[in-house]
Amino acid sequence: MATNEQESKSLWHHAWDSLMSDRTTVIAMSIVLIYSVVALLSSTGLIVSDWSKEVGPSYAPPSSEFLFGLDIFGRSVFAKTVKATEIAMSVGLVTGILTVLIGVTLGSIAGYYGGKVDEVLVWFYTTVSSIPGIMLLISIAFIVGKGLLAVYLSLGLTSWTGLFRLIRGEFIRHKDREYVQAATAIGGGDFRKIFKHILPNVFHIVIINFSLQFQFAIKSEVILSYLGLGVQGVPSWGTMINDAKLELARGNWWQLAAATAAMMVVVLAFNILGDSLRDALDPKLKGK
Amino acid sequence: MSLTSYVLRRLFYVIPVILGVCFLIFIIFSVVSPDPTISMLGKHATKAQVLELREALGLNKPLYIQYFDIVKSAFTFDFGRSWSTKQEIFEMIKQGAIPSMTITFPAFFLSVLLSVSISLFVAFYRGTFLDKGVVFVCVALMSISSLVYILVGQWFFAFKLGLFEISGYEEGFPDVVPYVLLPIIIIIILSVGPDVRFYRTVMLDEIYQDYVRTARSKGLSERKIMFKHVLKNAMVSIITYVVLRIPFLILGSLLIESFFGIPGLGGMTLKAVNSSDFPVIKAMAVLSGIATILFNVITDVLYVVVDPRVKLN
Numbered sequence: 001m002a003t004n005e006q007e008s009k010s011l012w013h014h015a016w017d018s019l020m021s022d023r024t025t026v027i028a029m030s031i032v033l034i035y036s037v038v039a040l041l042s043s044t045g046l047i048v049s050d051w052s053k054e055v056g057p058s059y060a061p062p063s064s065e066f067l068f069g070l071d072i073f074g075r076s077v078f079a080k081t082v083k084a085t086e087i088a089m090s091v092g093l094v095t096g097i098l099t100v101l102i103g104v105t106l107g108s109i110a111g112y113y114g115g116k117v118d119e120v121l122v123w124f125y126t127t128v129s130s131i132p133g134i135m136l137l138i139s140i141a142f143i144v145g146k147g148l149l150a151v152y153l154s155l156g157l158t159s160w161t162g163l164f165r166l167i168r169g170e171f172i173r174h175k176d177r178e179y180v181q182a183a184t185a186i187g188g189g190d191f192r193k194i195f196k197h198i199l200p201n202v203f204h205i206v207i208i209n210f211s212l213q214f215q216f217a218i219k220s221e222v223i224l225s226y227l228g229l230g231v232q233g234v235p236s237w238g239t240m241i242n243d244a245k246l247e248l249a250r251g252n253w254w255q256l257a258a259a260t261a262a263m264m265v266v267v268l269a270f271n272i273l274g275d276s277l278r279d280a281l282d283p284k285l286k287g288k
Numbered sequence: 289m290s291l292t293s294y295v296l297r298r299l300f301y302v303i304p305v306i307l308g309v310c311f312l313i314f315i316i317f318s319v320v321s322p323d324p325t326i327s328m329l330g331k332h333a334t335k336a337q338v339l340e341l342r343e344a345l346g347l348n349k350p351l352y353i354q355y356f357d358i359v360k361s362a363f364t365f366d367f368g369r370s371w372s373t374k375q376e377i378f379e380m381i382k383q384g385a386i387p388s389m390t391i392t393f394p395a396f397f398l399s400v401l402l403s404v405s406i407s408l409f410v411a412f413y414r415g416t417f418l419d420k421g422v423v424f425v426c427v428a429l430m431s432i433s434s435l436v437y438i439l440v441g442q443w444f445f446a447f448k449l450g451l452f453e454i455s456g457y458e459e460g461f462p463d464v465v466p467y468v469l470l471p472i473i474i475i476i477i478l479s480v481g482p483d484v485r486f487y488r489t490v491m492l493d494e495i496y497q498d499y500v501r502t503a504r505s506k507g508l509s510e511r512k513i514m515f516k517h518v519l520k521n522a523m524v525s526i527i528t529y530v531v532l533r534i535p536f537l538i539l540g541s542l543l544i545e546s547f548f549g550i551p552g553l554g555g556m557t558l559k560a561v562n563s564s565d566f567p568v569i570k571a572m573a574v575l576s577g578i579a580t581i582l583f584n585v586i587t588d589v590l591y592v593v594v595d596p597r598v599k600l601n
Binding site for chain 2: 123124126127128129130131132134135138139140142143145215219222223226227228237238241242244245248249256260263264267268271272275
């Protein structure tokens with residue numbers, strides 16, 4: 001007979017166990033963790049604070065002295081690549097949070113209230129998603145001007161549509177369930193029902209989406225840099241890859257290689273993590 | 289509800305969305321965007337010059353008229369003239385559409401064919417090492433920036449090996465091939481990753497359905513089940529996914545066209561962005577918005593036609 005002390009495992013507990021039992025997922029999580037620590041250390045100035053220092057001749061190729069070679073100003077490509085982690089992780093984090101805030105707020109309101117509110121929000125959603133992402137991205141970056149803020153805002157304000165659709169759908173499915181009716185019966189208000197009762201039940205979608213948004217933002221930063229709308233003054237993988245336009249013709253491949261490799265590893269990790277999270281958290285996929 | 293009335297109702301719903309797209313474009317370019325005359329005239333322009341240019345470009349018109357102009361252009365396709373080339377924008381778009389589609393259409397057909405074949409193949413061998421390997425390669429391909437494919441492709445295969453033209457464009461069938469081959473290959477590589485993943489999921493969803501179990505219990509071969517049953521049912525999702533991509537084919541690819549010097553719509557848009565050529569950017573945004581909306585309707589209608597289970601509501 002089972003004792004009462006033995007608590008049954010929650011969804012999150014199960015999910016954590018299933019994530020931890022997969023070796024690839026653990027590696028992906030470790031990579032994300034390492035990148036986060038590097039970004040944190042670099043933003044506090046503990047490492048690579050001297051990335052802009054000239055350490056040797058312009059465009060010195062990779063050697064035992066200069067691990068990843070040097071750039072046009074004789075700066076270490078390795079230090080720049082590490083420093084750029086900071087921008088990449090902050091772009092992923094900030095646009096991920098913006099996407100979640102907008103998508104979850106609008107999606108839960110539309111799904112929960114329905115009726116006219118829903119119609120207006122769905123109209124807004126259809127409108128925004130009708131303009132191709134890249135056009136919208138360019139337009140917003142254009143208004144805000146160059147720089148990190150433009151990258152944050154243009155990515156954050158354009159990427160919420162997918163999450164909106166998912167969250168709205170889930171709220172429509174959930175709002176008439178018994179547990180919500182029970183909350184109504186004991187006098188729970190709309191605000192309480194949305195955030196305290198329904199949202200935790202659909203939060204796995206938010207987490208999966210956040211992980212995928214993170215890597216999408218890191219990749220998009222490259223495109224914005226190419227369009228001349230990216231980060232200024234500090235190195236980013238986007239500007240480094242973009243610099244390679246002129247460098248490759250002279251055979252200087254190391255800056256492109258370093259930035260691409262650094263980016264690929266973390267984007268791949270987030271992609272794998274997103275997939276594993278979906279497998280672990282989405283009950284519909286259980287047993288497949 | 290009959291199909292005709294369903295189509296009419298869907299088309300009716302298009303109008304508020306088109307008005308919305310126009311409103312968004314209006315807000316972006318006529319209300320909140322920085323004054324384009326400053327970047328056109330430079331920092332040292334006098335106040336009189338700025339005012340004169342604003343008048344000439346129609347920026348002094350009342351806001352509601354500026355909005356009305358955008359809405360009108362969405363229905364008449366009269367986008368006015370480009371600020372930088374002074375050409376009729378509609379003519380520019382007609383000219384640019386052909387080079388864009390010369391690249392996107394072959395790339396599109398080949399990549400759909402390739403992705404569907406690969407996903408059928410991995411769905412057949414689901415759960416094996418092969419399946420996992422292909423999915424991993426797809427994700428890995430997706431993890432590299434599209435700019436890197438373009439840069440490396442252009443540098444290595446065109447510049448170093450001389451297999452293709454580095455950049456440029458030539459009209460007429462045999463002449464155009466060396467210019468568009470590499471862009472087409474790059475687009476295929478870029479789309480294979482996400483496409484195979486999507487089609488594979490669609491097919492795996494079907495494989496666990498009851499009708500597949502029935503087919504199996506009838507003693508049909510796994511191959512017959514894949515091609516006759518699963519593929520047919522997966523087609524509904526595949527068609528909707530594919531049709532929604534068509535507007536983007538006409539739009540062209542911004543990055544690829546500008547890198548390979550192809551005089552298409554993507555390159556044109558990018559040039560307009562760099563020179564603050566608002567009418568051209570606005571025209572492209574309006575057009576691509578309308579194309580997306582219409583193809584959404586087409587998808588919905590196709591859905592109903594292809595799949596009798598979908599109810600008209």
